[in-house]
Amino acid sequence: MTYRYGRSGRSGCRASLMDGGLPDSGPKDGGRGDAGSAHSEMEERMNHKTKKRFQEFTFILPALIMFFIFVAYPFLQGFPISFTKWDGMSPDKTFVGMSNYLRIFKDANVINATKNTLVFTAVTMIGSNLLGLMFALMISRVSKLNNVLRTCIFVPYCLSLVLSSYIWRYVYSDVFYDIFGVPSPLGSTTWVMFGLAVISVWRDAGYCMVVYIAAIQGVSSDYYEAADLEGATRWQKFKDITLPELKPLCIFVFITVTIGAFRMLVQPMVMTGGGPSHSTYTMVYDIYETGTVNWEIGLASTMAIVFAFFVMVLTVIQTIVTKDKEGTKHVNKKAKAF
Numbered sequence: 001m002t003y004r005y006g007r008s009g010r011s012g013c014r015a016s017l018m019d020g021g022l023p024d025s026g027p028k029d030g031g032r033g034d035a036g037s038a039h040s041e042m043e044e045r046m047n048h049k050t051k052k053r054f055q056e057f058t059f060i061l062p063a064l065i066m067f068f069i070f071v072a073y074p075f076l077q078g079f080p081i082s083f084t085k086w087d088g089m090s091p092d093k094t095f096v097g098m099s100n101y102l103r104i105f106k107d108a109n110v111i112n113a114t115k116n117t118l119v120f121t122a123v124t125m126i127g128s129n130l131l132g133l134m135f136a137l138m139i140s141r142v143s144k145l146n147n148v149l150r151t152c153i154f155v156p157y158c159l160s161l162v163l164s165s166y167i168w169r170y171v172y173s174d175v176f177y178d179i180f181g182v183p184s185p186l187g188s189t190t191w192v193m194f195g196l197a198v199i200s201v202w203r204d205a206g207y208c209m210v211v212y213i214a215a216i217q218g219v220s221s222d223y224y225e226a227a228d229l230e231g232a233t234r235w236q237k238f239k240d241i242t243l244p245e246l247k248p249l250c251i252f253v254f255i256t257v258t259i260g261a262f263r264m265l266v267q268p269m270v271m272t273g274g275g276p277s278h279s280t281y282t283m284v285y286d287i288y289e290t291g292t293v294n295w296e297i298g299l300a301s302t303m304a305i306v307f308a309f310f311v312m313v314l315t316v317i318q319t320i321v322t323k324d325k326e327g328t329k330h331v332n333k334k335a336k337a338f
Contacts, residue, residue, distance in 0.1 A: 075304075075305075075308065078301040078304060078305060079301070079305060081093070081297060081298055081301045082100055082101070082298060082301040082302040082305050083095060083096065083097060083098070083100065083298070084096060084298045085100075085296075085298050085299075086297045086298045087295045087296070087297060088291070088295055088297040089295070093298070096298070100298055100299050100301075100302035101302055101306070103299065103302075104299070104302055104303055104306060109278065109281065109286060110283075110286060110303065112278060112281055113281040113282055113283050113285065113286040114283060116193055116279065116280060116281055116282050117261075117262060117264070117282045117283045117284075119193050119194075119197075120193050120196060120197050120200075120261060120264055120282065121258055121261040121262055123193075123194060123197035123201070124197050124200040124201055124204065124257060124260075124261040125254055125257050125258050125261060127197065127198075127201035127205070128200065128201050128204035128205050128207075128208050128257050129208050129250065129253060129254060129257065131201060131205035131208070131209075132204070132205045132206070132207070132208020132209040132211070132212055132253070133208065133209075133212050133246075135149075135153050135205065135206075135209040136208075136209045136212035136213045136216055137212075137216070137238070137242075139153075139209070139213060140213055140216045140217060150209070150210075150213070153205065153206045153209055154206035154207075154209065154210060155206070156202050156203045156205075156206055157203050157204065157206040157207045159203070161203075161266040161267065162266055162270060164199055164202070164203055165199060165266055165267050165270040165271050166270065168195075168198070168199045168202075168271070169186070169270065169271050172184040172185060172186050172195060172271075173186070186271060186272055187276060188276075189276055189277055189279040192272060192276065192279050192280055193279065193280060196264075196267045196268065196271065196272075196280060199267055200260075200261060200264070200267070204257055204260070207253075207257075208253050208257070211249060211252075211253055212246065212249070212253075215245060215246050215249045216242060216245075216246070218245075219241065219242065219245050223241050224237055224241065227240075227241060248321075251318065251321050252318060255314055255315075255317065255318040255321075256318070258314060259311055259314055259315070262283065262284075262307075262310075262311060263284055263311075264282050264284060264285075265282065265284040265285055265288060267280075268280040268281070268282060268285050269285065269288075274289070283303070283307055284307070286303065287300050287303045287304050287307065290303060
């Protein structure tokens with residue numbers, strides 16, 4: 001048997017040599033072939049990833065170009081102007097150094113606008129999030145009216161700020177006085193900022209609701225079932241299961257609503273014109289009037305840069321805080337509290 005196999009192997013080798021071929025090298029050539037195919041597959045994967053990344057980049061490229069042209073470039077142009085005194089028309093700019101930056105921290109109008117902005121932002125942030133969370137908890141329960149309620153609450157967020165301002169201007173001016181006999185808050189220096197904040201709460205509550213609904217629906221029902229077995233109340237389930245899961249998202253929504261509130265311009269422009277007695281001047285409205293009415297472009301640029309820096313700080317805080325530092329916390333740890 002051994003002789004025959006050896007003979008056949010020799011004859012096979014001789015035949016292959018006579019035919020001008022090479023003897024079979026066995027598993028060595030097969031190994032080289034496998035290595036070559038693996039290398040080619042790896043190259044194909046890398047090429048595919050590169051192409052995919054390039055395609056993704058081409059999708060965002062138009063947005064990046066528009067951002068650079070209309071946001072980044074004007075901002076960078078305004079930085080050197082902030083160190084000058086310029087009316088926007090004269091070819092000559094007077095260099096004033098840091099005086100514009102020092103002035104905005106002493107100017108009474110800037111201080112008043114900052115105070116009004118903080119009041120407006122606080123009311124908007126707290127009211128929008130509380131209403132949005134309340135609506136989300138109500139609508140997250142199974143009901144036939146869920147879609148209708150969700151749509152009705154979210155519709156105001158889809159309206160433009162100008163249209164929303166005109167709607168509430170009519171409500172404050174006619175409905176409040178004619179039906180309820182209550183004077184409009186737009187004429188009161190004490191309540192006017194709260195009246196403007198109501199408009200933003202009315203709009204932003206729908207946005208907060210949609211975000212919170214998505215987060216609540218992402219919590220596994222097993223945790224609630226385990227809590228029910230332990231006899232937990234609704235408040236305990238909300239406090240120990242729902243709320244911890246919403247914490248990172250709450251911070252995200254708080255900061256995004258805050259940034260939006262800080263940029264408030266349309267409401268005082270449409271409804272009050274900055275009055276009464278400058279009581280609805282906000283930071284953005286003051287920047288607008290300083291640059292386009294008083295023609296102090298250097299000072300307006302300084303105010304805009306300080307404002308943009310503050311918004312960037314908020315954005316960095318949002319990025320750090322909402323970063324998944326712990327991953328998503330497992331709610332079963334909270335369920336043990338029951």
